[in-house]
Structures are given as structure tokens and as C-alpha cells.
Amino acid sequence: MIQLDAKIPKGPLADKWTRYKSSVDLVAPNNKRKLEIIVVGTGLAGASAAASLAELGYKVKAFTFHDSPRRAHSIAAQGGINAAKNYQNDGDSVYRLFYDTVKGGDYRSRESNVHRLAEVSVNIIDQCVAQGVPFAREYGGTLANRSFGGVQVSRTFYARGQTGQQLLIGAYQALSRQVSLGNVEMYNRHEMLDVVKVDGKARGIIARNLVSGKLERFAAHCVVLGTGGYGNVYYLSTNAMNCNVSAAWRAVKRGALMANPCFCQIHPTCIPVSGTYQSKLTLMSESLRNDGRVWVPKKMEDVESIRQGKKKPTDIAEQDRDYYLERKYPAFGNLVPRDVASRAAKEVCDEGRGVNKTGLAVYLDFKDAIMRYGKAEAHANGMDYNDSVLVRKLGTKVVEAKYGNLFEIYEKITGDNPYVTPMRIYPAIHYTMGGLWVDYNLETTIPGLFAIGEANFSDHGANRLGASALMQGLADGYFVLPYTIGHFLSKDIRTPSFSTDLEEFRTAEDEVRNRLSSLLNIKGDRSVESFHRELGLLLWDYCGMSRNAEGLKKGRQLLKNLKEEYYKNVFVPGEMEEFNPELEKAARVADFFELGELMMVDALHRNESCGGHFREEYQTEEGEALRDDENYAYVSAWEWRDEEEPIEHKEPLVFENVELKTRSYK
Amino acid sequence: MKLKLKIWRQKNSDTKGGFHNYTVEATPEMSFLEMLDVLNQQLIEDKEEPVAFEHDCREGICGTCSMVINGQPHGPMALTTTCQLHMRHYKDGDTIVIEPFRANAFPVIKDLVVDRESFDRIIQAGGFVSVSTGQAPDGNSILIEQDVAREAFDAASCIGCGACVAACPNASAMLFTSAKATHLGYLPQGKVEQAKRVRRMVAQMDKEGFGNCSNTYACEAECPKGISVEYIAKMNRDYFSAMVGSED
Ligand SMILES: Cc1cc2nc3c(=O)[nH]c(=O)nc-3n(C[C@H](O)[C@H](O)[C@H](O)COP(=O)(O)OP(=O)(O)OC[C@H]3O[C@@H](n4cnc5c(N)ncnc54)[C@H](O)[C@@H]3O)c2cc1C
Ligand code: SF4
Ligand code: FES
Numbered sequence: 001m002i003q004l005d006a007k008i009p010k011g012p013l014a015d016k017w018t019r020y021k022s023s024v025d026l027v028a029p030n031n032k033r034k035l036e037i038i039v040v041g042t043g044l045a046g047a048s049a050a051a052s053l054a055e056l057g058y059k060v061k062a063f064t065f066h067d068s069p070r071r072a073h074s075i076a077a078q079g080g081i082n083a084a085k086n087y088q089n090d091g092d093s094v095y096r097l098f099y100d101t102v103k104g105g106d107y108r109s110r111e112s113n114v115h116r117l118a119e120v121s122v123n124i125i126d127q128c129v130a131q132g133v134p135f136a137r138e139y140g141g142t143l144a145n146r147s148f149g150g151v152q153v154s155r156t157f158y159a160r161g162q163t164g165q166q167l168l169i170g171a172y173q174a175l176s177r178q179v180s181l182g183n184v185e186m187y188n189r190h191e192m193l194d195v196v197k198v199d200g201k202a203r204g205i206i207a208r209n210l211v212s213g214k215l216e217r218f219a220a221h222c223v224v225l226g227t228g229g230y231g232n233v234y235y236l237s238t239n240a241m242n243c244n245v246s247a248a249w250r251a252v253k254r255g256a257l258m259a260n261p262c263f264c265q266i267h268p269t270c271i272p273v274s275g276t277y278q279s280k281l282t283l284m285s286e287s288l289r290n291d292g293r294v295w296v297p298k299k300m301e302d303v304e305s306i307r308q309g310k311k312k313p314t315d316i317a318e319q320d321r322d323y324y325l326e327r328k329y330p331a332f333g334n335l336v337p338r339d340v341a342s343r344a345a346k347e348v349c350d351e352g353r354g355v356n357k358t359g360l361a362v363y364l365d366f367k368d369a370i371m372r373y374g375k376a377e378a379h380a381n382g383m384d385y386n387d388s389v390l391v392r393k394l395g396t397k398v399v400e401a402k403y404g405n406l407f408e409i410y411e412k413i414t415g416d417n418p419y420v421t422p423m424r425i426y427p428a429i430h431y432t433m434g435g436l437w438v439d440y441n442l443e444t445t446i447p448g449l450f451a452i453g454e455a456n457f458s459d460h461g462a463n464r465l466g467a468s469a470l471m472q473g474l475a476d477g478y479f480v481l482p483y484t485i486g487h488f489l490s491k492d493i494r495t496p497s498f499s500t501d502l503e504e505f506r507t508a509e510d511e512v513r514n515r516l517s518s519l520l521n522i523k524g525d526r527s528v529e530s531f532h533r534e535l536g537l538l539l540w541d542y543c544g545m546s547r548n549a550e551g552l553k554k555g556r557q558l559l560k561n562l563k564e565e566y567y568k569n570v571f572v573p574g575e576m577e578e579f580n581p582e583l584e585k586a587a588r589v590a591d592f593f594e595l596g597e598l599m600m601v602d603a604l605h606r607n608e609s610c611g612g613h614f615r616e617e618y619q620t621e622e623g624e625a626l627r628d629d630e631n632y633a634y635v636s637a638w639e640w641r642d643e644e645e646p647i648e649h650k651e652p653l654v655f656e657n658v659e660l661k662t663r664s665y666k
Numbered sequence: 667m668k669l670k671l672k673i674w675r676q677k678n679s680d681t682k683g684g685f686h687n688y689t690v691e692a693t694p695e696m697s698f699l700e701m702l703d704v705l706n707q708q709l710i711e712d713k714e715e716p717v718a719f720e721h722d723c724r725e726g727i728c729g730t731c732s733m734v735i736n737g738q739p740h741g742p743m744a745l746t747t748t749c750q751l752h753m754r755h756y757k758d759g760d761t762i763v764i765e766p767f768r769a770n771a772f773p774v775i776k777d778l779v780v781d782r783e784s785f786d787r788i789i790q791a792g793g794f795v796s797v798s799t800g801q802a803p804d805g806n807s808i809l810i811e812q813d814v815a816r817e818a819f820d821a822a823s824c825i826g827c828g829a830c831v832a833a834c835p836n837a838s839a840m841l842f843t844s845a846k847a848t849h850l851g852y853l854p855q856g857k858v859e860q861a862k863r864v865r866r867m868v869a870q871m872d873k874e875g876f877g878n879c880s881n882t883y884a885c886e887a888e889c890p891k892g893i894s895v896e897y898i899a900k901m902n903r904d905y906f907s908a909m910v911g912s913e914d
Contacts, residue, residue, distance in 0.1 A: 052799040067720070068786050070826055071728045087806060123802070130802035132795045132849065132856045134819040141809030159819060165727055166822060173794035180790040188783060211775055240722040274695045279703055280724045409725060412750045413697075478799045527710040529703070573715050579678065579776040581718055582710070 002257070004637060004651045007439040008112045013657045014095075017116040020440075021483055025490035032057035035489050036220035036497060038205055039063070040192045040247055043072030044164070044470060045453025046226030047171035048477025054175075054183035056482055058489075061218060062175065062184055063207060065191040065242065065584070070172045073228055073240040074473065077164020078285035078406065079148065080156035081128075081470040083121040088145055092153040094118045099658055101468060104150045104337055105433070105461020106611035106627065107660050108260070108635070110653060112440060113458045120479040121471050125157055127478055131170040135159050148466035149286050150337035150665070156467045161285055161405045167470055171477070190216070191584060192247050193512045195223060195254045195449060196505050202254075202449035203498045204505060206512050210584065213577040215509050217500035221492050222448040222485065225251060226477065229432035229454035231264065233592045233599070234544070235536025237429035238270055238283040244588040245595050248436050248455050256444040257637035257649060259437035259457035261595065262603035265464055265612045266545050267430035268294075268341035271413055271423075272361040281428040282413055284364070285406055286466040289334045291369035291399065292423070294341070295321045296353040296362050303353050313355070313363055313422050324348055332665040339463045339612050339625075340665060342427035346545050347623065349426075356424055365422035370395035427545060431469060433460040433612065434602075437637040437651070441484035442476060445637075448488055452476035457635070462611025516576055519586045524569030528585045531566050535589070535596060538562065543600050548616040552604040556597060563593040598638055601646055608632045629660050667692055667758035671705065673717055674765040679773050679781075685763070694754035698741065699724060699731065701753055718777040724749040726890065729825030732832075733778045734765045739829035739888045747827065747890045767828050769837035771874045782828050784874040785842060791870035792863035793846040795856050808854055821849035823891045830885035830893070836877030841885040843867050844901035845893045851904060861908035868905055 009016045027035065035058050039050040042064040050062040066072060084097040097118040102109055125143070129135065135157050136144040145154040159166040178184040189210040196204040196217070204219040230245035231237040252258050269284045297303050298320050305311035324344055326333045336344075345362050348354070355361050371388075374395025378385035385391060396419050400407070407418050414424070436444050436451035438458055443450050453473040460468065499505075542555025566589070574580040609618040609625035610632070618626040635651040669690050676683025690708065692701045699721050706716035722730040731748040735741035741751045756762070764778065772780040810818075822845075830841035847864050850856030856863075879898060886895045 048799075055798040066722070067730070067782060068826065070786075071722055071730050073723070073728075075728045076723045076725060085805070123800075125805045126802035127797075127799060129805040129808060130795065130797045130855055132818070132822075132853050134815050134822050134849070134853070135805075137810050137812045137815040139812055141811055142806050159822075162727065162823065165825075166819075169822065173789065174797075174799075176786065176790040177794040177796060180792075186786075188786070211781075240728060241724060242722050275693065277693070277696055277700050277704055279697070279700050282725050409750075412726075412746065412752070415752075415754060482799065525711075527707055529707065571710060571713070573710060573713070579718060579779065582716060 002445060002639065002649050004437070004649050005439060006110060006651055007441060008110070009440065013111060013115050016112050017119055024483055024487055027486050027490050027493060029057050031493040033059065035059065035492060036061065037222055037224060037485070038218055038220040039224045039226060040205065041072070041226035041228060041453070041455070042069035042172070042175065043074040043226060043228055043453060044168055044171055044473035045455070045477045046224070047072070047168065047175045048474050049224055049226060049452055049481050050184055051171060051174035051178050052478050052482045053485070054178035060178070060184045061187065061220060063187045063190045063192055063205070065189065065210060067188055069175055069186070069188070070169060072168060073243050074168045074470070075165045076240060077470055078161045078283065079287040080146065080158035080163045080467040081124070081167065081474070082148070082155050082465070082467040083125045083157060083471065084118050084155060085122055085125060087143060088154045090153045092155050096153065097121060097155065100151045101459065101465060102461065102658050103663060104463055104465040106463050106625070106663055107461065107629065107633065107655065108263070108610055108653065109459055109461030111655060111657055116480065117459050117472055117475050120475045123479055124471060124474045128167055128170050131174060133159060133166045133170045146287055147290060147335065149289060149335045149341070150332070150465045158287070161287070161403060164470060167474065171474070192250070193587065194250050194508045195446070196508045197254055197446065198498060198502060198504050201447045204500065206505070206508050211579055213575070213580060215512055217505045217509060219498035219500050219505070221495060222450065222488055224450040224452060224481065225436065225455050226452045227455045229435065230595060231429045231432050233536065233596050234429040234539050235533050236273065236278065236281050238267060238281050241280060244591070246588050246591045248451070249591040249595055251436060251444060251446065251449060252640050254446060256446050256449060257437040257639055258434065258598060259635050259637045260434040260462070260602065261599045261638065262543065262606065263433035263462045263612050264429060265338060265431040265433060266342040266427045268338055268345055268427045269364060269425045270428035270430070271410065272356055272426040273358065282409060283428070283430065284410060284423060284425060286338070288364060288403060288406060291402070292334065292364040292366050293323055293368060294325050294334055294362055294364055295323045296348045296355060298322045300352065303355065306355050307357060322348070329665045336665045337463060337465065342545060343614060345427055361424040361426045363422035364425045366399055366418065367422070370399050370419070373398035431464055433457065433462060433464055437635065441487050442481055443484070443488060450481060450485065452481055462613055516583060516587060519570065519590065520572050520576060520583065522567065522570050522572065524571050526569050526571060528570055528572065528582060528589050531562065531570060532585070532589045532592070534562055535559065535592060539596050539599065543603050546614045546616050547603050549604060552600050556600040559593065559597055559600065566590070566593065594640065598640060598646055602636055602638065605648065606632060606636065627662070633660070667694070667753070667756065669701070669756065670761040672761065672763045673777070675717065675777050676774050678776055683774065692753045694752070696753045697724065697749060698735070698751040698753065699749050718779050720779050721749055726750040727825060729827035732767045732780060732827060732829070734767060734832060736763050739767060739832040740890050745890055745892055767832035769831045769876070771837065771839070771876050772828060772831065784876070785826050785828065785839070787874060788839065788843055788867050788870045789846065792866035793850070795850060796859060797855070810853065814852055818849050818852040821845045821852065821893070821897060824893050825891055827890065829888050829890060831876065833884040833888035834877065835882060835884065836880055838879045838885070839871050839874070839876040840879040840898045840901070841889060841893055841895065843871050844897035847901045847904065848897040860904055864901060864904045865908045
């Protein structure tokens with residue numbers, strides 16, 4: 001049994017990080033120059049880490065499978081980034097952000113990490129502003145905020161609907177500066193395919209040069225993974241097409257532990273599936289729920305007429321609409337957290353009230369917001385606020401200024417104009433709270449192997465609040481890892497660079513080569529993609545928005561059968577030593593099979609409902625999630641053992657500062 | 667709908683490429699890339715090599731997708747990337763010609779995939795603010811007028827796709843480079859090093875083999891993010907004032 005030590009510093013919660021920083025072993029500047037760090041992944045987490053570590057003087061090698069760091073999936077984040085600045089004077093504080101995050105995560109995260117996150121959140125905004133991130137501003141020139149789901153303060157900073165893009169470009173530019181200074185060696189189009197351990201510590205990686213297809217070895221004193229989340233195990237998700245779990249999973253195969261893999265976030269507002277060829281789902285930012293009202297018709301006959309095209313949503317009278325979130329959760333209304341909103345949408349669709357052909361869609365309606373804003377504008381400009389045509393026109397302008405680009409995305413995809421007809425939305429896989437188990441230092445159970453950003457499990461418990469992933473990625477990269485890595489590296493100041501000629505590197509490279517060539521040699525009849533789609537559907541059906549023991553057992557068996565077929569019947573065209581996207585996909589899908597199985601194991605063992613994990617057997621009479629704090633207030637960190645049953649290691653969660661309550665948004 | 671596709675196939679940068687013909691069955695709801703997915707599935711089932719093309723976010727923000735469709739980078743729709751293009755804009759029997767972005771500074775890697783690292787090197791030359799982690803003052807200590815923030819944002823919304831280069835008869839990278847220079851130069855945080863930035867970025871652009879700007883403005887017309895050619899004029903002004911009397 002691996003003993004999990006979270007290495008949480010002693011002392012009162014609010015002092016832990018300060019004390020830690022003043023006592024952690026430092027590495028002197030002259031020694032930093034001798035220490036090499038590999039950073040895999042250059043999204044928000046990886047790029048900010050690589051840049052900050054290089055600024056400190058470490059020698060950094062950074063890797064991405066993308067053609068440029070600027071393409072990482074972080075680029076797609078829309079809504080915003082949280083920080084406890086309290087610029088709005090609405091009662092926000094570090095403690096409140098901490099509390100909201102722990103509560104929002106349904107009490108399944110580590111207090112100390114979350115508090116640290118809330119503390120450094122304020123520095124992130126400053127850093128990004130200094131880099132030139134064009135955040136939205138008020139008339140007076142100060143930074144603007146908006147609210148996101150699950151909280152009652154306005155602490156979200158944003159750059160139109162492209163916050164992730166602007167933050168990533170900021171981090172990318174900081175990284176580019178270090179590349180130009182010679183402090184970072186950048187390896188684009190290089191995919192890490194294994195971690196190399198020397199004497200039990202992570203000392204390098206094997207990567208495939210995706211242009212030449214050749215395998216290459218890289219050594220360093222330690223390795224950092226900022227390789228993102230694994231939502232694409234479901235095939236259809238809001239993630240970019242190439243997101244995958246392989247870097248993290250290869251670490252698991254080398255002894256790292258996978259924590260809470262079944263905690264996946266399903267985002268309530270995405271454009272619904274329209275056909276079997278569909279390749280991805282598009283998110284409509286949560287910020288839309290600030291102003292959009294979610295509803296379905298009350299009467300089945302209206303639902304039928306809508307599906308048959310006999311009625312339009314705008315034909316349904318006000319009293320015949322069920323604004324079910326406002327009805328069920330009067331305190332938070334349309335701004336309940338994501339897990340709650342998603343399940344409520346599923347519920348009304350399960351009742352048969354879904355509003356498109358497939359029955360899997362609800363409305364998100366801006367009519368009232370348009371009229372409300374329009375009235376206010378008319379008032380402010382001394383115009384006739386009883387003229388509804390004028391009011392609608394003015395209101396449309398306001399809504400356009402706030403969400404224009406999202407409305408445009410929606411119209412491009414669906415061909416519908418959301419200013420005049422409500423959007424149709426449905427929940428989709430979006431984010432993974434689970435990830436590599438890390439301690440307070442962000443170090444996995446493999447010494448010298450760190451995990452940051454979405455790739456680790458650390459801060460969001462069983463459900464992530466909106467605008468908190470960008471915050472976490474940048475907190476880890478800019479402000480946490482640069483300190484905590486010193487804890488490991490300070491012991492290595494006399495360790496010379498490692499040679500990639502070591503036996504360990506040679507063996508790892510051979511193993512990777514064998515793995516890839518065996519996939520190429522199957523030469524079966526089915527495409528990688530066809531398997532991936534089937535795997536995704538299977539997980540969605542048995543380990544998706546709601547789960548039960550029987551389904552999970554059945555699902556696991558079906559998954560095993562499919563995996564067996566994969567290794568007999570997949571067809572991977574082309575060769576190893578060339579640019580070969582199909583081979584890349586084939587290796588990633590192979591890892592998704594194993595991860596998918598572990599997700600089902602995890603979901604089956606967790607006999608409670610919490611956050612994104614809803615087990616049908618454990619719900620209140622009103623259908624709300626029923627947590628079991630007595631038996632499940634812990635992190636499940638799984639040791640994967642290929643053909644044998646995985647072993648669970650538990651990190652008990654100790655709550656000294658917040659009281660565990662039933663999460664209520666009523 | 668049934669479509670005829672003429673697609674550029676090229677094994678790698680050392681070999682010569684050429685057009686190949688295919689037919690594919692599509693539906694109006696599909697995106698353009700999903701239509702290519704369907705073609706690739708077909709090819710794989712026939713044990714042929716699928717067409718290599720680049721894509722990732724499929725929602726118009728990462729800048730990865732890059733192809734010229736019937737002579738236009740990112741296809742016929744204004745302000746739309748290839749991944750946002752939907753097949754409802756085509757009709758049964760149409761022929762579609764698909765090629766990679768073409769420019770000396772964007773060598774072909776395979777089929778429709780090109781190497782755009784030259785863009786990274788332009789940014790590395792100066793497309794940043796020289797501020798290290800931890801050095802920043804409080805965010806609200808730098809007040810920025812709404813209009814300035816808006817202008818900076820407009821320039822910053824470039825996705826680095828390279829369509830401007832592909833559209834330009836001289837394969838110039840002026841639109842891309844000037845968007846970055848404008849984004850940073852507008853803001854008080856970025857103004858400080860603007861002269862040096864512009865000088866270095868322009869020098870790098872030339873070194874990469876991008877052509878000169880001859881004011882044809884094809885770039886603006888094809889840019890999926892509506893980046894304005896005014897930035898080019900602005901950068902030129904910054905460039906000339908930077909060249910007067912300074913060196914580095
Ligand atoms: C559509 C969408 C909208 C979102 N909106 C918001 C929002 O408004 N607010 C918010 O807080 N969060 C949001 N999120 C979540 C947030 O964007 C992500 O959680 C976050 O950006 C992840 O950052 P990251 O750096 O951990 O990983 P990523 O950005 O995914 O980066 C991963 C990096 O790792 C590299 N990589 C992966 N594997 C390998 C390998 N084997 N070898 C080499 N390189 C590898 C990739 O190339 C990439 O550079 C959103 C997510 C989605 C999908
Ligand atoms: S300026 Fe426009 S076309 Fe050029 S790289 Fe940027 S977004 Fe693409
Ligand atoms: S795939 Fe991201 S912009 Fe087209």
C-alpha cells in the first residue's frame with residue numbers, strides 16, 4: 001500500500017502558504033542555471049510555468065504536440081477568470097472564494113490547496129494586466145467584472161467571450177520572451193509518449209517528433225506535466241479535438257496515481273448534437289446564464305407542435321413556459337452550479353419535454369434580458385421606453401456588446417438567430433476534475449514528476465465552478481510551482497545532467513517503439529475513430545450524467561470487449577517514421593480505453609452522489625444528490641495494474657475550516 | 667448532397683504534390699471539416715491514406731485549421747474559419763478545390779498541413795511585454811479607457827492562422843505582425859518598448875522570407891477575425907519613427 005502524504009504545511013489555514021514560502025528550501029541562482037526542467041504542455045498551466053521557471057534561471061525544455069504553444073486548448077475558454085479582488089465591494093474575499101470553491105466542489109477537495117489558490121488569484125490578474133491582456137474595463141478605466149454560476153459575488157474578469165485566448169496569448173508571449181532569451185528550448189510538434197525514471201525519480205521523457213515520426217529522448221532533473229484534461233474520452237465534448245490523456249496515463253503506467261477519475265464535469269449550455277457524423281460539441285459560455293432564462297414548455301402538446309415545426313418557441317405563451325431552474329432553485333435561479341443545471345436539463349428531457357427532434361434540448365432565452373436592457377437604455381437616453389420596437393432594438397445592442405461573439409458562433413453552427421429565437425442547448429462533457437494525484441507541492445507519487453493545471457486533480461473536488469480552471473492553471477504555473485519545485489530540486493544541486501544514453505532511456509524508447517509498431521501491425525478493418533466514437537458513447541451511456549451500479553458493471557464489460565476488438569481489428573494507415581495523425585490518434589485511444597475502465601471502477605466504488613458524480617441509488621426524495629461524508633470524504637487515488645484489478649489508495653479529506661453541509665441552491 | 671473534391675496531396679516537403687479527385691456524400695448540417703472526416707473514413711475503409719489536414723478547436727479560435735478552398739483561404743464566408751464553415755453553403759454536384767496555404771515561409775509538411783513556426787519566431791522577436799512573474803503592480807493601478815481596451819482587444823483577437831499570408835500575392839505577414847504590434851502598442855503597459863518591438867518584429871518577418879506589403883488588402887478581406895489593414899499603416903508609422911535615430 002502506497003502511503004499518501006499530502007504534505008500539507010502545519011498551522012492555521014490562512015498562514016500555511018505564507019509560512020511554506022518562507023521556509024521552503026531555495027535554490028541559489030548559480031545552481032538554478034545547472035538544473036534542467038522538462039515542461040510538457042504549453043497551455044495556460046504549462047506556458048506560465050515554463051516562462052516563470054525560466055525567468056528564475058532554470059534551464060527549461062518545453063514540449064507541445066501542437067504546432068505552436070498558442071494553439072493549446074486553453075485558447076478556447078470563453079467566459080472568464082475568477083479572482084478575489086473585491087473590486088466591486090460586494091463582500092468578496094480570499095476566504096469567500098475559498099469557501100465557494102470548496103462548497104462548489106461538493107466538499108471533495110483539499111482545503112489547503114484551495115485556500116492557496118484563492119490567495120494567489122489576486123496576483124494572477126495583476127500579472128496578466130501587466131502582460132497586456134486586454135481585460136474588459138468600466139467607463140472609468142478600472143477592470144470590469146461579471147458573475148458566474150454558483151456564487152453570489154461578481155469576481156469574474158473577462159476579455160469579451162475570449163478570455164482563455166487572451167490569457168493564453170499572454171502566457172505564450174511570456175514564454176516566447178524566454179525562448180528569445182535562450183532560457184527555454186521550445187519543442188513544437190513533439191508528443192511525449194513516456195516518462196523515464198532513473199532510480200525511481202522522473203528524469204526525462206520519450207517524445208515523438210510528429211513531423212519526422214522519429215522517437216527522441218530528453219533528460220532533465222525533473223518533469224512537469226501540464227497536459228490538460230481527459231474529457232475527450234467521451235469522444236464528443238467541448239474540448240479541442242486533439243485533447244487526450246496519454247501524457248498523464250503514461251505517468252500512471254509508470255507508477256503515478258490517478259485521483260477521482262470519475263469526477264467529470266458536464267456543462268449545461270452547449271449546442272445540442274445534430275447528427276452521427278458530429279465531431280465535437282460547442283460550448284455556449286456560462287456567462288450567458290447571467291441574462292438568459294432556461295425553459296421548456298409545460299404542456300406536452302406544445303412540445304409536440306414544436307418538434308413537428310407547427311409552433312415556434314416564440315408562439316408559446318408566458319404562462320405555458322416552465323422556467324424550471326427558477327422554479328426549483330429560487331435563490332440561485334438560472335445561476336445554479338453546472339452539475340445542478342445539467343441534471344435539471346436531463347430531468348425535463350427525460351420527462352419528454354426536450355425541444356428538438358432528438359428530444360435532447362432546452363431553451364435559453366434572451367427575450368427578457370433584451371427588453372430589460374432596452375428599457376434601461378431608453379430611460380438613460382430620455383427616449384420612449386414604451387415603444388417596444390425601439391426598446392428591443394436598444395436592448396439587442398446591449399446584449400450584442402456583451403455576448404456578440406457567442407451569438408455569432410451559435411448562428412454559424414445552427415443557422416438560427418438567437419436575438420429573435422431562443423437558443424437550443426443541452427449538457428455536454430466539458431472538464432475533468434479528476435487527474436493525477438498530487439501533494440501540496442503539486443508532485444505526483446513519482447518523485448520529480450509534477451502535474452499542473454487540468455492534468456492534476458487538486459482544487460475542484462467533485463465539481464468545478466465556472467471561471468476557476470483558468471485561475472487554477474495560471475496559479476499553478478505562475479505562482480505555485482516556481483516555489484514548490486524548489487522543494488525537490490534543492491536536493492539535486494549537485495546532481496549532474498543525465499545522459500540519454502542510460503539504459504533506462506533506451507528501454508523506454510524501445511517500449512514506445514514496440515507499442516506503436518504493434519498498433520500499426522494490427523492491420524484490421526475498422527478506423528481508430530469508429531472505436532473512439534463507440535467508446536465515447538458507451539461511457540456517456542453508463543458513466544455519464546447519471547450512473548448506477550448495474551450499468552457500471554455492464555458498461556465495464558462492454559468496454560473490455562470493445563478494447564479486445566480494438567487490438568484485433570483496428571486499422572492504422574501509414575508508417576511510424578512519417579507525419580501520421582492516425583497513428584497519433586491510435587495511441588491516444590488505446591490509453592483512453594484503460595482510463596475509461598478506471599473511471600467506471602471509480603464511479604462504481606463511490607457509493608454516494610457528489611458534484612458531477614450522480615449515482616441514481618443515492619438521491620434525496622426531491623432527486624438531489626445525496627453525499628455520504630461519513631464514508632466517502634476522501635480522495636480515491638488509483639494504482640493501475642494492467643490486467644489485475646486497480647488498487648485504491650485513500651487520502652482522507654480533513655475539513656477544519658468549513659462545515660460540511662448539504663449543498664443547497666434553493 | 668454529392669460533392670466532387672479536388673484535393674492537394676503531397677507526401678512530404680521533399681516530394682512534389684498534385685491534385686487528386688474524390689467524391690463524397692455530405693449533409694447541409696455538417697461542418698466542412700466533418701465533411702473531410704467523412705471522406706477520410708471512406709479512405710481508411712478502402713485502406714488508403716487519409717488526407718492530412720490540421721484542426722483542433724473546431725470553433726474558430728485556435729487558428730489551427732488552414733486550407734484554401736476554391737481559391738480562398740478559409741473558404742467563401744466572411745469572418746469565418748474553415749472549421750466554422752458549414753456545408754449548407756454548398757449544393758449538390760458542386761466541385762470544391764482544396765489546397766494548403768501557400769507561402770515560402772509556410773513550407774508544406776504533408777497534404778494540407780503547413781509549417782507556420784515562422785509566426786512564432788516573429789513573436790519571439792518582440793511580440794511581448796518584458797515583465798517577469800511577480801513584478802506586476804495592482805491591476806487597477808493601470809487605468810485603461812474603455813475605447814483603448816476595445817481597440818487593443820480588436821487587434822489582439824488575431825488567431826495566428828496565416829490566412830492573411832496565404833491571401834496576399836506577395837505572401838506578406840504584415841497584417842499578422844501589425845496586429846500584434848498594435849495590440850501591445852495601444853496599451854500603456856506595452857508602449858514603453860514599442861519602438862524596439864516593431865523594429866525587431868519587422869526584421870524577423872523579412873528574415874523569414876515573407877514578402878513586402880504592396881497595399882492590395884487581400885489579407886483583410888480573408889482574415890477570419892476582421893483584423894484591419896489600418897494596423898499596417900500604424901505599424902509603418904511606428905516603424906519609421908523607430909528607425910529614425912535608434913539602433914539595437
Ligand atoms: C470550450 C471551453 C471553455 C472554457 N471556458 C472556461 C472559462 O471561461 N473559464 C475557466 O476558468 N475555464 C474554462 N474552461 C476550462 C479551461 O479552459 C481548461 O481547464 C484549461 O484551459 C486547461 O489548461 P491546461 O493548461 O491545464 O491544459 P491545455 O490548455 O489543454 O494544454 C495542454 C497542453 O499540453 C500539451 N500536451 C498534452 N499532451 C501532450 C503530450 N503527450 N506531449 C506533448 N504535449 C502534450 C498540449 O499540446 C497543450 O499544449 C473551458 C474549457 C472549454 C473546453
Ligand atoms: S491577421 Fe487574421 S488572417 Fe492573419 S493570422 Fe491573424 S487572424 Fe489569421
Ligand atoms: S480548428 Fe481551431 S480555428 Fe479552426
